[in-house]
Amino acid sequence: MAEQASIAEATMTGEGVRRRDFINIAAVSFAGVGGLAALYPLISQMAPSADVLAESSTEIDISAIAPGQAIKAVWRKQPVFIRNLTPEEISAAEKVDVSTLRDPETLEKRTTAGKTNWLITMGVCTHLGCVPLGAGEGEVKGEFGGYFCPCHGSVYDTAARIRKGPAPKNLEVPPHEFSSDTVVKIG
Template sequence: MAIGAVAFAGVGAGVIALPLINSMSPAADTLAASSTEIDISAIQPGQSIKSSFRKQPLFVRNLTPQEIAAADAVPLSELRDPQTLAERTKAGKSNWLVTLGVCTHLGCVPLGAAEGENKGAFGGYFCPCHGSAYDTAGRIRSGPAPLNLAVPEYAFTTDTMITVG
């Protein structure tokens, strides 16, 4: 009798706990938006594209050798948020810069990713809301923004595909 009561209580606890635990799992649409794949094969050196990651703009830029050299030549002491280009890119893929397109001042979307947009005084990105200017490595160079453009977690799945998230 005691063993039967304990078994019945255990099954009852499982029946109650399982839906509770399942309700804490993320929804299918949330899981689907948790990562983004981007084909970078069409991005020429010096060009960038805008995409979307978790409902935020995402910039993917193919840096030219001149842009890489210019970014490497900037002394870290001149930067408000000191980071080298190597810290912001993947090893062996230093020409690919992936950043969130959200200004770190008040969350506006900077210009400079699309053809013909104002790239600012440093040739990278320019936030039209309050005048923050970023260099080609997405580092803050002037204006009120306190930090560099954020670099999300990403990985190269092939030479032409990036998975962000």
């Protein structure tokens, strides 16, 4: 009986409540740490791998590309066309009535301000993902002097805008910036 009285007295003074609170806080803390330990691997596996991060951007030296020439580069395992437009190609692209185009975009919108002679586009046809011709030396450029997709006959002009064929959109312009006059960073 004396024991029960001392337990009742301890409860009334708050010592028993403090011990119980401590056990509850410790249990919740332990469960929280365990939950975080279980979630960390699940969340971290969703992050991009090192090889993907390495390909997230690429720098390309464009100093050797003469006016009228184009090169093919690779960004995110996809081809990229970099073309140094001639003044004639620029004027031909600017003469086109944009309202007549399937995907209306001006050359100015597709190039960087102050660098309108540099056209940088993805080398993937917007119809079914084939690689158009026209960036390599001696390749067929199509009737508008830009790119020609041999798979289904899409034809792009000098500004890589769709002019003929089944492709629904212009060749995509990837995010890019000029690090200097001779280096462009894609991505």
